[in-house]
Structure formats: structure tokens, C-alpha cells
Amino acid sequence: MSLLRALLAVFLLSAGVPSVASPQATPLLRIQGSNTVGAALAPALVEGLLRQQGFQDITRQPGALENEQTVRARQAEGPWVRIAIAAHGSSTGFRALREGSAELAASSRPVKDAEVHALAARGDLRSRASEQVIAIDGLAVIVHPTNPLRSLAVDQLAALFSGELRNWRALGGPDAPVRLYARDDQSGTYDTFKELVLVPQGQQLDAGARRFESNDRLSEAVMADPLGIGFVGLASVGQARALAISAGGAQALLPSPDSVATEDYPLSRRLFLYRAPDDASPWAQALIDYAQSAEGQRIVERVGFIGQAxxxxxxxxxxxxxxxxxxxxxxxxxxxxxxxxxxxxxxxxxxxxxxxxxxxxxxxxxxxxxxxxxxxxxxxxxxxxxxxxxxxxxxxxxxxxxxxxxxxxxxxxxxxxxxxxxxxxxxxxxxxxxxxxxxxxx
Structure with missing residues (x-):
């Protein structure tokens, strides 16, 4: 019996074994935070870990709220277990660590100084044991496929999303208004866009931008709007078209596997799992180890992000x-x-x-x-x-x-x-x- 399975047996005895017809009431592991990580990558990694540990009948079920889901499984002829994933934005993951309502925080941006300070009693969140880069992502700027624009400099991107440029004609497009689509304030994707695009140019997001909790919903909205422009994680480009981006006079680059892997693409970013150093959950550490393994990195690429091999x-x-x-x-x-x-x-x-x-x-x-x-x-x-x-x-x-x-x-x-x-x-x-x-x- 593996160490994880032995610990699972102890967990079930202490929590009370449920009937085979219903999943274990107390999750083995709770993950909260980034929608970029939590929508598809975290569930895929959880399923891979459960398969590796010999679980069967692995399924995903939607949670009570949008952008929440549960991965459930059972041991051979054994009880059901579940792992809960809530993907409401990176900042909610660090809040959950502080409140003790999650063992892992998923984030599409590095932990902030204020979050490190708020969790200092639990250890250093910037330590190597706590901060885990599990994938590389390119923040893709997307437009409708009929849009003639092919590339933008970061300063032009800031002018668009601040509302300084309001007509596509200024960039060689049609004489028509620009419609903006952005992630919400809880999102690490928005934090990344703000820090890499808006703040260096002294700009703020235009109050008229439509805001989304989900990358996929934002991408669908841009695909339905020939005058729209938005930004999403690389795995959510969908049928929209990504633009090449330049910064500092460098060559404009598309968010390709090579340019994102090396982080040369101007809007590349890292995806993280954070674990509080004083956390004793073996399943949290097991998921981190699995995500960093060769098998876990293959799942990263299969989901649509860039692996670190x-x-x-x-x-x-x-x-x-x-x-x-x-x-x-x-x-x-x-x-x-x-x-x-x-x-x-x-x-x-x-x-x-x-x-x-x-x-x-x-x-x-x-x-x-x-x-x-x-x-x-x-x-x-x-x-x-x-x-x-x-x-x-x-x-x-x-x-x-x-x-x-x-x-x-x-x-x-x-x-x-x-x-x-x-x-x-x-x-x-x-x-x-x-x-x-x-x-x-x-």
C-alpha cells in the first residue's frame, strides 16, 4: 500500500466512511484561486494523480456555484472520495489559505507583498517549498478573425484598454468603435495585464470594458463581436485570433510554444500553486510533486499551456x-x-x-x-x-x-x-x- 493510500485509510476512519453511493463528505483536498488554473488544468492534474494512486471511476461534477467543480473517485471496491476546486480568481486562493478553507492556492500571478504579510504566521509563501511554478502561460490578446489588425505594441495596447483609442480607424481598421473585454478584479489574468500593460504606461482600465470571471466566456464574447478585443490565458484563445505583441522596440511575437516557454513573449507569465509552509496535507504535496513530474507536465501541455520540459x-x-x-x-x-x-x-x-x-x-x-x-x-x-x-x-x-x-x-x-x-x-x-x-x- 502506498503512503498516500495508507493516509487515505486513516482519513476515512477519522472522517467516517460514507456509503458507496455518495462521495466522502470531507474533501481530500481543497484548491481555490485562479480561473486560468482551476478551470481545466487543476482538474486534469487531480485526475492524473488519482489514476496514479489506483483510483477508479474518476469523474468531474459541477459545484453549487459557477466556476466550481468536484473531482470524485473511488478505490477498487472502496469508498468514494472527492477533491474540491473553486476558480474565482487568484486573490481568492490566498484568502482561502489565510482562512483555512483550502490547502492549495492556484494563482496566475506571483503572490503579492500584502498576501505574504497576511500569511506570515503560516511561514514564507515565497520559499521554494511553498511557491511552485507548474506551467507557463501566454496572456493572449484576442480579436475576431475578421479584424485586419495583426500586431500591437504594448503602448498601443494600453491606449486601447484605457479608452484613449476608441476607434479602430486609428490602428488601420474600420471606422468603428472599439469594444473592450477584460477579466474581473479578482483575476490574476487581470492583475498580470494591469502590471505588464497598463501600469507601465500610467493607464487604468476603461470603466466601459465588459468584465468576466471566466477566460472561456470572455473568448466566446470576442468571437461574437467583430469590433471586440480582449485578453485571456493561452488555453482559452479558442476560435478567436491572437495578436503579435511587441515591447521596448523588440520584434513583435505571437504567443507561440517557444516564445512563451522562454518567457521572451512580452505577456508571458507563470502559473503557480502555493502551499502554506505549515500545512500538513499529504495530498497537497502529492499534487505538487505530480504537477512537477514528467507525466504532470505532459498534462500541462495537453490542456493547452506550456510545459517546462x-x-x-x-x-x-x-x-x-x-x-x-x-x-x-x-x-x-x-x-x-x-x-x-x-x-x-x-x-x-x-x-x-x-x-x-x-x-x-x-x-x-x-x-x-x-x-x-x-x-x-x-x-x-x-x-x-x-x-x-x-x-x-x-x-x-x-x-x-x-x-x-x-x-x-x-x-x-x-x-x-x-x-x-x-x-x-x-x-x-x-x-x-x-x-x-x-x-x-x-
């Missing part, structure tokens, strides 16, 4: 690339990992710490003995370009040392400085995104 991606050696970087594009292969750092720190962030292991495992499984890693550091603009290059090289050196501790020693570093930004250096959020280390193999 390392793969090689093509890069065209354009003539306008910096010389060293262009040579690397000609002779090497870029991997789908960007190492990033904690805000205001030279320390790698929680995703990067797990990505170190992913790179090591990729090399062991897919690269020859003579393969060499090249770690390419980038940074935000400085008054002195030589300082920007030095800092970018030091970031790459930090990753090299961390990999060396895991036994990956055949590597070199390259500092590019502030060339090839992926975000606007005028905003702090953009400068943070530009401080990164790419991974190449040759």
Missing part, C-alpha cells in the same frame, strides 16, 4: 544580431529555458532552482558526452554599456556555478549586456525580465 528550439541567425550571438545561432541550439533572478537580488528564483535540475536531466538523456553548454547573460540598460556587459556575464557565471554543483561542468559564459531586450527598459517590470540567462548547447 527542456527542448531545443530553432533560432535564425539574423544579420542584425550581435556577432558572438549570431555565431552561436549558427553553431548551436537554444534550449527552452531562461534562468531568471529574484527581484532585486543576484539569487536565482524558485523556478530557476528547479530548472537547474531539468537542464542536468536533459543533458544526461539527450546530449552527447562532448556537448558544451553556453550560458548567455543579458541585462537592462545602464549608463555605462561595459557595466551592463559585466553584470550580464556575472549572471551567467551564477548559473554556471549552480550547474557545476549538480555535476554539469562543461560550460562557458557569454555576456551580451543590454542588447536584445525582451521588454521595455523604462519600466521596472521590464528591466527585471531583461535580466536573464539563456541556455545554449553545442
Amino acid at each position: 527542456v527542448r531545443a528550439i530553432p533560432v535564425e541567425a539574423h544579420a542584425n544580431l550581435p556577432g558572438d550571438y549570431r555565431e552561436l545561432a549558427q553553431t548551436g541550439r537554444r534550449l527552452s529555458i531562461n534562468f531568471r533572478f529574484q527581484e532585486g537580488s543576484a539569487q536565482l528564483d524558485n523556478k530557476a532552482m528547479r530548472d537547474l535540475e531539468r537542464v542536468r536531466d536533459y543533458l544526461n538523456a539527450s546530449a552527447g558526452e562532448d556537448a558544451q553548454l553556453v550560458l548567455v547573460g543579458f541585462g537592462d540598460a545602464k549608463n555605462d554599456p561595459s557595466r551592463a556587459r559585466l553584470l550580464s556575464r556575472l549572471r551567467a557565471e551564477t548559473v554556471r556555478r549552480a550547474l557545476s554543483r549538480l555535476g554539469v561542468t562543461n560550460s562557458q559564459v557569454l555576456g551580451i549586456g543590454d542588447d536584445l531586450p525582451v521588454a521595455d527598459n523604462q519600466a521596472e517590470s521590464g528591466r527585471i525580465r531583461n535580466r536573464r540567462v539563456e541556455v545554449w548547447i553545442r
